[in-house]
Amino acid sequence: MSGKPEPKRTDGPAPAVDDRSxxxxxxxxxxxxxxxxxxxxxxxxxxxxxxxxxxxxxxxxxxxxxxxxxxxxxxxxxxxxxxxxxLWELGVQTPTARNLRTIALPYLEDLYETTREHVHLAILDGRDALYLEKLSGHHAVRLISRVGARLPLHSTGVGLVLLAYAPSDVVQQYLATGLQRFLPRTVTEPDAVRKRLAEIRLLGLARMSEEMTAGSSSIAAPIRDRTGQVVAAVSIVTRTTDIVDPEQEQAVRLAAQGVSRALGYRRAQQ
Amino acid sequence: MSGKPEPKRTDGPAPAVDDRSxxxxxxxxxxxxxxxxxxxxxxxxxxxxxxxxxxxxxxxxxxxxxxxxxxxxxxxxxxxxxxxxxLWELGVQTPTARNLRTIALPYLEDLYETTREHVHLAILDGRDALYLEKLSGHHAVRLISRVGARLPLHSTGVGLVLLAYAPSDVVQQYLATGLQRFLPRTVTEPDAVRKRLAEIRLLGLARMSEEMTAGSSSIAAPIRDRTGQVVAAVSIVTRTTDIVDPEQEQAVRLAAQGVSRALGYRRAQQ
DNA sequence: ACCAGAACTTCCACTGAATGGAAGCGGATG
DNA sequence: CATCCGCTTCCATTCAGTGGAAGTTCTGGT
Structure with missing residues (x-):
């Protein structure tokens, strides 16, 4: 009862013994x-x-x-x-990252070669898009993304794709918390996001424009494993233009399909 | 007093208390x-x-x-x-790996595009060549190397380059231990290796053939930082042929020079 | 050159967190 | 149903980890 038999603690600002192991x-x-x-x-x-x-x-x-x-x-x-x-040495051995990267890299290179734009590979981890790989040429627009970075799901191409195919309770939870607006065009209204996710599922592709970084847009597509589950997303980030470039979109789709096939996915329908 | 008041330890095979922290x-x-x-x-x-x-x-x-x-x-x-x-997330943040990789990657991509061969980036770590990056296309000859791998200095292209520009005491120590022979053509005799290192320094390029993996050869070149020190090496690994391909050699040289320049190196002589 | 202050390193008596043997649990195998 | 094997939990014992304080080195201001 009462206070613990503390030895001789001079009141002070809450010593609060550290019980970390x-x-x-x-x-x-x-x-x-x-x-x-x-x-x-x-x-x-x-x-x-x-x-x-x-x-x-x-x-x-x-x-x-x-x-x-x-x-x-x-x-x-x-x-x-x-x-x-x-730490680096052990880190790169982490199975998820290593396996995906090894399999995906050749396709990412192809995508880079045909488009000459930033190429991203990301997975869903917790509430973020975690960037596993990034290829960029010399010119390269300055971007915040980098290998190992975590970026929001609702304001990036890969993020939105990952969210579009995530279990509904994950989507629910994610949209429940207020979504940050980075630029005027960032879509943060839950219902508007939901509508976008449906479009992405329909199209098998996400288009973003000026929602994270001014002057840049992105096109992203889902990567599936042998079970058909979406496990990652690829994207290219381009300088914003008003016209949709069907060739670029096709290139991203092809890269995503290539990786999916290499992961053992044989598309069921379509 | 005499023996410690040990509880009831049955002699057994040396309990050997574990004094690890x-x-x-x-x-x-x-x-x-x-x-x-x-x-x-x-x-x-x-x-x-x-x-x-x-x-x-x-x-x-x-x-x-x-x-x-x-x-x-x-x-x-x-x-x-x-x-x-x-672990992966923290690992990729390791400065040495991250900085070098970020700067070198575009040049490695160029090298891959022009040669279509395996491209390696490695540094000297302890007694090994530590592979920081590896690009390979779809076809890709099967190799033991992978990102994060450690391979011997005397039997790989990047390794020999790193050894060639290492402090003499490192070379001394490395050659003092018996060098493993992987294939008939692996050079393991210390004096022969020394001679090779001198040639590499003279030529600014290493040529290896069937010394680690049967059927594959490699061409490697040194990467220097702003102080002129060799901090890494690039290589391509090709299917073994008897003829020297000057274009490939030039491509490797250019890639190494490109990275060096990006690291702030301005060649003093030559 | 001198000194003040900050940043780092070493020391050591005290103690409660980590240890590991043993017992309990659970699911695979025959 | 019995047995084995791998995993989890428990808890009395003790010694490794703790952190305040003193000592040392480095930095930069005057």
Missing amino acids: VAARLFAILDAFAAPAGATSLTLTLTAIAQRAGLPLSTTHRLVAEWVGWGGLTKHDNGQYSLGMK | VAARLFAILDAFAAPAGATSLTLTLTAIAQRAGLPLSTTHRLVAEWVGWGGLTKHDNGQYSLGMK
Whole structure:
């Protein structure tokens, strides 16, 4: 009853004992390096890591040393830390990413060659479109997307395609939360989005225009696995024009079909 | 006093208390998933993880749960575990890999388009060539290399280039250990390798033939950063022919120069 | 050159989180 | 139905991890 038998705590601003496990603390350290949006990858000092992870400096010091020893973090000459190659090495072995990427890459290359536009490959992960691959030429319009980026489902071509073929409860939940408007043309009204999703399912293709990045539009199509489930989406992002280019749309469709076939999909109908 | 008040340990085969830290045990679990050579990515049962990591089952159970909770491992329906997307997500943010890849990719695409051969991008990491990127078309000769793979320095094109421009003590150490012979034509004799390295430095290009995989040859060239240091190597792998193709060699050289220039290198001499 | 301050590293007594043996569970196999 | 094998849960024991504090190094201001 009453207060716990705390030793000698000077009131202060809620010490709030940290009941995270060692593992959770180790993870918190890595999470401190998660790059925010489309920024360059982070490089942090020990103190910065400690702050971001909410850990005492000495604990951070010890745990960071463990990460460095294993290769999950690297210490640079200037004393800053960044994510280490070991992490990259294990990361690229993750089955979902690796298998899809390996199979899809040749088709993405073809698509890039025929269109010379940014090519994206993304999957649905939680409430986001997670970008697995991105090909772009030298010219390349500046985009926020990059490999490993998470972008909203309702404002990107791949995102909308993924949402269009997602289980209805996922759609329900996604639309329930307020959708952010990035540009005047971003569609954020739930019912309007629903109507779009139906059109996408009908057409087997999504067309976006100026909803995430000014001056750029995109065309996206679904990729299916052997069971017919949509598991990913491909897209190209072009400079916005008013005319629909049937050749580009056909190229995206073909790429998506190619990958689907390589994944073992044999289209049932149509 | 005498012996510790051990509870009731039956002698047995050296209990050998495990003095690994919690962190080390967590890492051992991830390391259990490191795919051996060119195999498909692993999927393991709890028991298998425990064995590979050398941990008691109950400890493994608890720590694996921590990884799953964070997203570093994923539990599949069948009860098997594999590396998780979180790992991939953080992994692709690793600066070295990300920066080099982003800058190099357009040039690698060009190289692929002009040659239609496997294109590799690798860096020197420890005693291995670590493959950062690999592009291949549909036809594609079967190769052991893949993104994230580690292959020997003396039997691959990129490896030999990296070794040629490595600090002399690295070369020293590498050659000191016995070099494995994969095929009859693999050069393993230290002095012969040294001679090759000198030729590569002179020519700015490496030519390999049937030293790792039967029927395939490769042409590799060095990539330099702004300081002039060789930081990576590009190569194409072709079906072995007896004639040297100057166009292919020129294409590899151009790609390497393009990436170098994009990295800020302005060649000093030549 | 000197000093102040910040950032990092090391130390160590205390303690509660991690450990792992054992028992319980559940589903596959014969 | 019995057995095996792999997974999950439990909990008393203890030692690894903790973090405050002191020591050290680096930075930059005057």
